[in-house]
Amino acid sequence: MPEMQETVREWLDTGKVDLFLGYKQVEGHPLPYAFNRDNLEELQDLTVSEARYPLEKLGAGILAVQPELKIGILGRDCNRRALNVLAVHQQITPGQMEILEVKCCPSPLRKHADCSSLEPRTYGSVKLEVGIDNSMPTARMEQFDQQTRFDKWLYEFQKCLKCYGCRDICPVCFCKECSLEHADLVETGGVPPEVPLFHLIRAVHMAGRCIDCGLCEDACPVDIPLRLLYRKVNEIVKDLFGYETGLSLEQPPLSILGEGASGVTDSHRAAV
């Protein structure tokens, strides 16, 4: 893909970005790789990878230490949504990160697919019978009666190892103090976590924030259908408030702090 490499070279040459996060084959693995003006000759190795890493999260981590940098990332639709969410929550300034778009993986927002890791997988008979087929659409899940649904979710949640992988890989999880580690909210220092409280706390926090990238489900060692859960949560946000996460720089309906937070109008401010 020489075109892609030329674009990145141009971005670096013109100073549009100081650092570009793409992928390169290292020791047989496609790994995220930082290209800059000092290693331009390595740009020929820049590739697209089917193994996806949260490049925007890595970028935001660098910006937290060196805010003067401008960072380019190789990205898809989900990365663009993630940047919007990060900007809405003041983790980055719009314009600090640029995306070079490549083909996208399947989601309700965009159909054409490139990402093999998100192809529907086949599961064992026990999971299909007692638990949940991760590739099931939310509408199919709702056809089960409430008790069956609850039992199925409990089966999935009780497998949790409490590795916090879903949170740690999540491009839009950035809180310094995480509710999942807060002793007043969840029981700390024990395994398994409190079911279903642990997962529902995270699900609530994903409302108006989850960008449906699927990295959490990818990282889950026990195949909990997290993407399905957060999709449902975001569907509720969309139905009730008409808010589509990551598509704009508009504040989410559930934010209660900061400029433009829900329900805060100029007249409120004048009153204060």
Next chain:
Amino acid sequence: MYKLVPSVCSYCGTGCGVLFEVLDGRILGTLPLKTHPVNEGKLCIKGWNLHEYVNSFMRLQAPRVRINGRLHQVTWDRAFQFTADRLKSVIAAHGPDSVGVLASAKITNEENYLLQKFARAAVGTNNVDHCARL
């Protein structure tokens, strides 16, 4: 200078692939290696937090030897000499079976091989066990 360095988790013997985020020589975070055949992009809570012990202020970065009841930081040469001298004197006084060797899941296969070789060939004992039974 930012780079991502592939490595293997040092916590247990499973050997999960990890990826360290390194900025200016300091590890910022740990990610699972997505294409690694052992863990396929998944990690346990210990693996996810590998960078914390690397950066911990409690981490021992040089050998220490107890002299007159107090720990003193010494060079590696000094520490090796001290260990060798003490092992020799214990073996001379009480025989090779007074020494035991504990191998570790956190070191490589080859290092574990060397450790049992050291116990059997150099010390002369079969007292070899591993950290899972500590």
